[in-house]
Amino acid sequence: MNPITLLFVSFFVMIALRVPVAYALALASLLIIVQEGLRADLVVQQMFQGLNSFTLLAVPFFLLAGQLLNSGLITDRLMRLAEVMVGWIRGGLAHINVVVSMIFAGMSGSSTADTAGVGSVIIPAMYKRGYDRRFTVAITAASSTMGSIIPPSIMMVVYGAQGGVSIGGLFLAGAIPGMLIGLGMMIYSYVYAIRRGLPAEARPTVREFAIAWKEGLLPLLVPVIIIGGVLTGKFTATESGMVATVYVLFLMFVFYRSARMRELPKILAEAAVLYSQPLLAVAAASVFGWLLAYFQAPQMIIGLAGDMTGSIPLTLLSIMVVFIIVGTFMDAIPAIIIFMPIVTKLLETSGANAIHGGIIVVMTLALGLITPPYGLCLLLASAIGRVPVVKVLPHIMAFYAIIIGIIITIIFVPEIALFLPRLVMPQFVGS
Numbered sequence: 001m002n003p004i005t006l007l008f009v010s011f012f013v014m015i016a017l018r019v020p021v022a023y024a025l026a027l028a029s030l031l032i033i034v035q036e037g038l039r040a041d042l043v044v045q046q047m048f049q050g051l052n053s054f055t056l057l058a059v060p061f062f063l064l065a066g067q068l069l070n071s072g073l074i075t076d077r078l079m080r081l082a083e084v085m086v087g088w089i090r091g092g093l094a095h096i097n098v099v100v101s102m103i104f105a106g107m108s109g110s111s112t113a114d115t116a117g118v119g120s121v122i123i124p125a126m127y128k129r130g131y132d133r134r135f136t137v138a139i140t141a142a143s144s145t146m147g148s149i150i151p152p153s154i155m156m157v158v159y160g161a162q163g164g165v166s167i168g169g170l171f172l173a174g175a176i177p178g179m180l181i182g183l184g185m186m187i188y189s190y191v192y193a194i195r196r197g198l199p200a201e202a203r204p205t206v207r208e209f210a211i212a213w214k215e216g217l218l219p220l221l222v223p224v225i226i227i228g229g230v231l232t233g234k235f236t237a238t239e240s241g242m243v244a245t246v247y248v249l250f251l252m253f254v255f256y257r258s259a260r261m262r263e264l265p266k267i268l269a270e271a272a273v274l275y276s277q278p279l280l281a282v283a284a285a286s287v288f289g290w291l292l293a294y295f296q297a298p299q300m301i302i303g304l305a306g307d308m309t310g311s312i313p314l315t316l317l318s319i320m321v322v323f324i325i326v327g328t329f330m331d332a333i334p335a336i337i338i339f340m341p342i343v344t345k346l347l348e349t350s351g352a353n354a355i356h357g358g359i360i361v362v363m364t365l366a367l368g369l370i371t372p373p374y375g376l377c378l379l380l381a382s383a384i385g386r387v388p389v390v391k392v393l394p395h396i397m398a399f400y401a402i403i404i405g406i407i408i409t410i411i412f413v414p415e416i417a418l419f420l421p422r423l424v425m426p427q428f429v430g431s
Helices: 004-014 022-037 040-051 055-071 074-086 092-108 113-129 131-147 156-161 167-196 208-231 237-255 259-293 295-310 314-330 332-350 354-368 376-385 388-414 415-424
Strands: none
Touching: 004 022, 004 259, 004 376, 022 040, 022 259, 022 332, 040 055, 040 259, 040 376, 040 388, 055 074, 055 092, 055 113, 055 156, 055 208, 055 237, 055 259, 055 376, 074 092, 074 113, 074 208, 092 113, 092 131, 092 156, 092 167, 092 208, 113 131, 131 167, 131 354, 131 376, 131 388, 156 167, 156 237, 156 332, 156 354, 167 415, 259 295, 259 332, 295 332, 295 376, 314 332, 314 354, 314 388, 354 415, 376 388, 388 415
């Protein structure tokens, strides 16, 4: 059997046997290395090489910032801010759900942190106001996908680090698509609220509006620090994550005093455990990806693709379909690392813009966070809301359609994603 075929077959067999993804990647890679007579120490060497990246250090700091935001009651302040902004619209709590997810996305870079932080507060509130439990869980899970699209984004950091693509350019490219997804979800929620007779929240007074903005203004500076630092060149992505973490610690323990110092070791331990999971997958995926490159999988894919690579939209549509399937069964970070050589070759051959292609990959993998059986955000929201995933699926289909519709639109109208990068940092965007 062809080594590449055996590599994928052995991997998917182990996944079917419920072997954790990281172990399945490592064992499948080791099997091929032994079969082909390659040196066994290549496993350790490539694992180390995959982790030996300063840029990837941004990931634990973004995760830690998300943990701190959840632990320091800062999420409650953001919830009140979202309430005065959109709560008075019909279906108010659904709109608050979406807007606070958009705000939170600009702070943690993690969709799962978004689901946990926002969901634990908004889901019980929506239940009390009479919202359907299945719709509540569906919109909470779906809106959290913006955590991977609106900058900063952990997926974009990994994609940029692995593909040599400007992380600042990716951050800028994700802003408008992320807002379009949020707007699409709010429009759907408004129509749903009218059909179901769902209430709006009370209109805020001028005083309530001013207080909410006063309390929420300082947390809103977190994305300004992260994105502004990267775009101005003052910080790298890793350094901006460090600075943002220190800033959140200052808000929690000094300014708001919403947490106690004795709670910090527990928060740090939780963040370390949270980071260790994708870290092992990154190491194993690095070996898997190296084997694909070693056996010239990208060149084989180009040969099979034939004339398709002459069309940028067709190439990007094919990439989207592949990552919809991959994201259904696999975590986004190892998926990016494994398929990065193939994606890079396809983009180069078709003449597609690297940042444009990166946004399509990230948005499609974000969809995988709400697609069973993997669907981590959907599983987490269902657990918080205590609703079986099967019952939520009919209600989340509309959100699938919104996200896929926007991805396809961006494939054919790349300026939606590339407008801001070309405006702010044209030197990194190219044609």
